[in-house]
Amino acid sequence: MPELPEVEGVRHYLDRLLTGRTVTAVTVVRPKIIAHPAPEVFVIRLTGQTFAGVERRAKFLLLRLTDGGTLVLHLRMTGLPLVVPTDAPQKKHTQVILNLDNSTELRYLDQRQFGRFWLLEKNEHDDCTGLAKLGPEPLSRAFGPKKLAAALGGRKCPIKTCLLDQHTVAGIGNIYADEILFAARIKPDRPACALSPAELSRIAREIKQILAAAVAKDCLSISEYDVQHGVEQRDAEKLLVYGRAGEPCVRCGMPLVRTVIGQRSSYYCPHCQH
Ligand SMILES: [Zn+2]
Structure with missing residues (x-):
């Protein structure tokens, strides 16, 4: 998708x-x-x-x-x-x-x-x-930690599941949810309501940074060929955790693991995501 x-x-x-x-x-x-x-x-x-x-x-x-x-x-x-x-x-x-x-x-x-x-x-x-x-647009100026906290509304389900809910934040899919939580050093199965304001700030910042970087890389000179074939090629080279179970974490060198959260494959580093 x-x-x-x-x-x-x-x-x-x-x-x-x-x-x-x-x-x-x-x-x-x-x-x-x-x-x-x-x-x-x-x-x-x-x-x-x-x-x-x-x-x-x-x-x-x-x-x-x-x-x-x-x-x-x-x-x-x-x-x-x-x-x-x-x-x-x-x-x-x-x-x-x-x-x-x-x-x-x-x-x-x-x-x-x-x-x-x-x-x-x-x-x-x-x-x-x-x-x-739809929930707030993550790349809009109005989106930040406050909007994210308000959208999560103290929900008890895993933060990863909340990020995938289009009513909470619009437009985050399974691959980027894993990348965002890795960058923010948050374990994907943490209940949203247990996250501190500092952790929510990190997540909000990484949502913007990771999506904006991916957009910048993807859309500058997109052609018919890119639209048809480019997505998988680009993903494979830029993703740090998604699809990389067993490979060493780029931050700490420990092996990444795959788990299932809300019926979706999820990849994270058990050593440096808390
Ligand atoms: Zn790690």
Whole structure:
């Protein structure tokens, strides 16, 4: 599943290739990918629209339209939006195609078909995307230790589970939760309510630093190739704990371990995370 930094990379990629482009035709190959409105209404409303820019909220992509509407996209497990020339061969798992006015197409590929599009009109009340229920955006200026403490609200569940809850902090996935807790030297199974203000400050700081560093690395020059193939390659070289059970900790040299917290694989150093 793409994590926030990868989604930010995709945002950058789409913003560069879609802004100013007009949709000349829409093909919905797999209707269930269109969550709102009904697929046939989606096609009619989106045809003729022009993209004003692409924003991101947590792991949602917000493709702004010049009429004030928004095309919302969540990639979920295997969603992959590509902008390619109209005559490029069509790949397997292409679910939605938007023809654009410059002989390119936005093709949405999704092998497992969990990704979704929503088309919201200007001022339409959004009761379908789940955007309204998201917790604070970790890369926003407003986010810090106070916001984190308020969002955790003294919960008793493991801090790692809380970080993955999109209502607590929006956009942190399994991989970066482990990296954040390693950097903050906090054991992932500590109950959130047992963390001191100093520990919460370290976690809040590392959330920002680790996500911002990953975003900076990922999205500066992202290409179609990166969008398709780059995520795993980049992850493998920059991750310090995730997927590294048995390898020596970069801080203390002791072997890292894998455990399961809230049904998710979790990696940490039992020696220097407390
Ligand atoms: Zn260590």
